[in-house]
Amino acid sequence: MKLSTILKTMLCVLFIGNIAIAQKAETPDFRYDTGAKINEMTLTQGGTMVVATNDGLVGxxxxxxxxxxxxxxxxxxxxEELTFVPYAPYVMVGQTGFASISTKKAVIDYMSGKKLFSTEENGWKNVMSCDVMMPQNKLVVSGQRTSKEKFAMQVAVYDLNTGGEDYRFNLGDPNRVGIAKDFSVTGRPLLLKDYLIVPxxxxLVAKKAKTGETLWDNKLKRVQWMVxxxxxTDIYAFITNDNKSNTKIYKVGTNGQELWEDEAKVKGIVTNFEILPQGLAVVSNTYNEGKSVFAGASESKIAMLSATNGEDMWDKAPKTKGYVQHFYIMEDGILFGIQQGGINKISYDGKTLFKKPLKTGENILTMAETDQGLIYITSEDANIVNMTTGEKVWDKPLKYKRADAVSSGFDAKNNRYLISADEKLFAVDAASGNVSDFAKTKFEGKEAPTLVDVRNGGILLTSDQNLTMLDWDGKESWHEYYRAPGKSAFGAIIAGVTAVASATGSVVAANSSVRNRIAKYDAQADRDADLAGGLAAASGASVAEMLKRFKATAATANAQFILTKLDDGVGLVKVNKDTGAKEKEIVLKDKKPEYQVDDRGGILYYKADNNTIFAYDLKK
Structure with missing residues (x-):
C-alpha cells in the first residue's frame, strides 16, 4: 500500500473517530473543558457545579x-479535602500534614469564582482552625505564621466580601524566651460585634476587634464551641470529654468571669441548644453501643437548665427511648418527636402537656402545623393530634405497612390530605378525619410514588420512571412510564442533591432558632426561606445571588426528566407534568451516563468524556 493511501486511511479513521466523539451526545448549550480528568462533580446550594479534577478544582x-x-x-x-459551607457561597480546600494540621487552606467563593483566602498568600505556615462566620460574612483563621513573623501563633479575621484582612493579632508573646505556653486554638471562635473570643x-481569650487588645482571659481550657x-451579654461554652460520654456547659460574662458556681453537665454530645426566656433547652445524644449494660441506653436526653445557675429545672426529664428527630419551641412548651416512634410535649416548668405520650410508627417523616392541629406522617402511620392535649383528631390513625416510600400533599380545593403508601393513595378529609382509599397507585418497574403534587388540573404522582395524573375523583387521566436503561446504568448516575458539610455543634446552635420553629404543612416557600438561616441577614453580591436562588421557584417545576433508552441510545426525556406529553429528548448515548440535574436552575450537567462536561438548558 502506498504511503499516501496509508495516510489517507489514517486521516479518515481519525476523522470518523472525531465525528463519533462529537456525536456521543446531543449538541449541548454549553461545553466545558476542565483541562484534566474529572473525578467528582458536586452541585452546590448556590447552583454552581464544582468539579474535582486531577489538576485541582473547577467551577x-x-x-x-x-x-x-x-x-x-x-x-x-x-x-475529604473539600468542605462546602452550609448556606453560604463558599467551598474550603484543605490539605493536611502531620497531626492533621492544615498546611494549606484556601477559600473560594463559588458564586463569583474568586479565591478569597489562601494560607500561602496570607503568610500562614499551619492553620489550626478556619471558620466561616455567618451572617457576619467573615472568615476567622488561627494558626502559626511563617518564619518572617517568628512562627507566632496568631488569629486573623478576613472580610469574605472582598477577601481583605480586617485585623490580626498574636496569641501569646512571640518574643518570649524559654518554653512558651501552648495557645493552640481548640475550637470554633465566637465572633461578636466588638470583639472575638478564642478558645x-x-x-478563653477575648480580643478587641481591629486592635487585638486583650480585653480578658480565663482558665476555661479546651472549649470546643460557644454561643x-x-x-x-451571656456566653455559653461547651466542652465534651474525650470519650464523648458527657458535655460540660459553662456560662461566661462579658468580663470573662464564670457566672455559675458549678458547670452544668449533660450526658453525651449536645446536638441542640436554645436560649429561651424560660431557660436553656438542651438536647444531647448518648452513644453506648458496645459498652457495658451499666452505661445506659443509646438515646437523646432533653433538659431545661436555669440560665441563672445552670441547675436542671425539671424534677423529672421526659423519657425518649430513642433519638430526638424533631424538636420545636412552642409558646407553651417543647414539642418533640422520636425517630423510633412517639411524640410528646412538655411545658417549660417540666410538666407533661399531653395526657400521655403519643404512640406513632417509626421514622417521623413530617411534623407540621395545620388548622386542625399537628399532623404527623411516619413510615407506618399518620394522624392529626390536638396541639394542647395530644389527643388524636382522626378517630383512627391511618395505618399502612412499613413503607420505604411515603409521600403526601394537601388538596386545598377539596380540603383533604393525600397520602401515598402501600400502592394506594389515601384521602383524609381535613374537617372530619374520614379516610378513604382514593386510588390505586401500582407503578411499573417495582417503583412507588415518591411525590404527590396537587396541580391545577388534578393530582400528579411521580417516581423516577413513572408519572400518573388523577382527576379529582381519583380516576386516572393519563400514565407515562419510561423503562430504566438497565440496572447497570444507575451505578454511575449522580443524584442531583446538594453537598453540604456535616453540622458541628456550633453550627447546630447557630441555626437553632430557625431549625426549631415548626412550619405550616405544605408551606414550601416558608421552608425554603428558612433553609437560608442566617444568610438573609448577611450582605454581599454572592450572598444576594444565593438568596435569590433559595427564594426562586424551581425552573423545572412543570416538567420531569427521566433517564431511559431512546431510539438513538440512552438519554433523558422531558415530560410535561400537566399533560404527560414528551416535550424534549436529550440523547446522551452512554450506557452508564454520569449526570446531574439542577432543578432550581433548570440545567442538566453531563460528563461527556474524561475531561469534558456538557450543560443543557432544560428551560427551553
Whole structure:
C-alpha cells in the first residue's frame, strides 16, 4: 500500500473517530473543558457545579463556555479535602500534614469564582482552625505564621466580601524566651460585634476587634464551641470529654468571669441548644453501643437548665427511648418527636402537656402545623393530634405497612390530605378525619410514588420512571412510564442533591432558632426561606445571588426528566407534568451516563468524556 493511501486511511479513521466523539451526545448549550480528568462533580446550594479534577478544582456556571474558576494551586484535591459551607457561597480546600494540621487552606467563593483566602498568600505556615462566620460574612483563621513573623501563633479575621484582612493579632508573646505556653486554638471562635473570643489550650481569650487588645482571659481550657444570646451579654461554652460520654456547659460574662458556681453537665454530645426566656433547652445524644449494660441506653436526653445557675429545672426529664428527630419551641412548651416512634410535649416548668405520650410508627417523616392541629406522617402511620392535649383528631390513625416510600400533599380545593403508601393513595378529609382509599397507585418497574403534587388540573404522582395524573375523583387521566436503561446504568448516575458539610455543634446552635420553629404543612416557600438561616441577614453580591436562588421557584417545576433508552441510545426525556406529553429528548448515548440535574436552575450537567462536561438548558 502506498504511503499516501496509508495516510489517507489514517486521516479518515481519525476523522470518523472525531465525528463519533462529537456525536456521543446531543449538541449541548454549553461545553466545558476542565483541562484534566474529572473525578467528582458536586452541585452546590448556590447552583454552581464544582468539579474535582486531577489538576485541582473547577467551577462551572452556565451562561458561557468559560470556566468560572480553575483552582490548581494544590493539585489534585481529594473529596475529604473539600468542605462546602452550609448556606453560604463558599467551598474550603484543605490539605493536611502531620497531626492533621492544615498546611494549606484556601477559600473560594463559588458564586463569583474568586479565591478569597489562601494560607500561602496570607503568610500562614499551619492553620489550626478556619471558620466561616455567618451572617457576619467573615472568615476567622488561627494558626502559626511563617518564619518572617517568628512562627507566632496568631488569629486573623478576613472580610469574605472582598477577601481583605480586617485585623490580626498574636496569641501569646512571640518574643518570649524559654518554653512558651501552648495557645493552640481548640475550637470554633465566637465572633461578636466588638470583639472575638478564642478558645485555646490555656483558656478563653477575648480580643478587641481591629486592635487585638486583650480585653480578658480565663482558665476555661479546651472549649470546643460557644454561643451567645442576642444582646451578647451571656456566653455559653461547651466542652465534651474525650470519650464523648458527657458535655460540660459553662456560662461566661462579658468580663470573662464564670457566672455559675458549678458547670452544668449533660450526658453525651449536645446536638441542640436554645436560649429561651424560660431557660436553656438542651438536647444531647448518648452513644453506648458496645459498652457495658451499666452505661445506659443509646438515646437523646432533653433538659431545661436555669440560665441563672445552670441547675436542671425539671424534677423529672421526659423519657425518649430513642433519638430526638424533631424538636420545636412552642409558646407553651417543647414539642418533640422520636425517630423510633412517639411524640410528646412538655411545658417549660417540666410538666407533661399531653395526657400521655403519643404512640406513632417509626421514622417521623413530617411534623407540621395545620388548622386542625399537628399532623404527623411516619413510615407506618399518620394522624392529626390536638396541639394542647395530644389527643388524636382522626378517630383512627391511618395505618399502612412499613413503607420505604411515603409521600403526601394537601388538596386545598377539596380540603383533604393525600397520602401515598402501600400502592394506594389515601384521602383524609381535613374537617372530619374520614379516610378513604382514593386510588390505586401500582407503578411499573417495582417503583412507588415518591411525590404527590396537587396541580391545577388534578393530582400528579411521580417516581423516577413513572408519572400518573388523577382527576379529582381519583380516576386516572393519563400514565407515562419510561423503562430504566438497565440496572447497570444507575451505578454511575449522580443524584442531583446538594453537598453540604456535616453540622458541628456550633453550627447546630447557630441555626437553632430557625431549625426549631415548626412550619405550616405544605408551606414550601416558608421552608425554603428558612433553609437560608442566617444568610438573609448577611450582605454581599454572592450572598444576594444565593438568596435569590433559595427564594426562586424551581425552573423545572412543570416538567420531569427521566433517564431511559431512546431510539438513538440512552438519554433523558422531558415530560410535561400537566399533560404527560414528551416535550424534549436529550440523547446522551452512554450506557452508564454520569449526570446531574439542577432543578432550581433548570440545567442538566453531563460528563461527556474524561475531561469534558456538557450543560443543557432544560428551560427551553
Amino acid at each position: 462551572i456556571k452556565p451562561g458561557s463556555n468559560e470556566l468560572l474558576f480553575n483552582f490548581t494551586d494544590y493539585g489534585r484535591v481529594k473529596p 485555646t489550650a490555656q483558656g 451567645t444570646n442576642a444582646s451578647e
